[in-house]
Amino acid sequence: MRVAQAGSLESCDALITVREQPEGSGVKISIEGTSKYRFGEHIRKLIEEALSSLGEKDIEVQVQDNGALDPTLRARLETAILRLRRGEGK
Numbered sequence: 001m002r003v004a005q006a007g008s009l010e011s012c013d014a015l016i017t018v019r020e021q022p023e024g025s026g027v028k029i030s031i032e033g034t035s036k037y038r039f040g041e042h043i044r045k046l047i048e049e050a051l052s053s054l055g056e057k058d059i060e061v062q063v064q065d066n067g068a069l070d071p072t073l074r075a076r077l078e079t080a081i082l083r084l085r086r087g088e089g090k
Helices: 036-054 070-086
Strands: 003-007 014-020 027-033 059-065
Touching (some): 014 070, 036 059, 059 070
Parallel strands (some): 027 059
Antiparallel strands (some): 014 059
16 A cells, blocks of 8 residues: 655644555545644544545545644645655655
8 A cells, every 4th residue: 555645743734644545445534633622623624625626535644733724734635645646655
């Protein structure tokens, strides 16, 4: 299974790791970090919407959030997926 990531663990950023999943596995999202309890559901919804718009159906996403804004989260996710599809890995 291929893995890729984007971002950092710096304040106001997020580290997003994506893993390919077998066809039919669906989307799996896990969220950790300082914003998990306050904004976890919002982050989950943002990730789900972004994955849908990118056509991703079978992928695992791990988010380590340290207060990143929505555009940063989306950019990190898109970059990680682009790296995954290009085979660039970590």
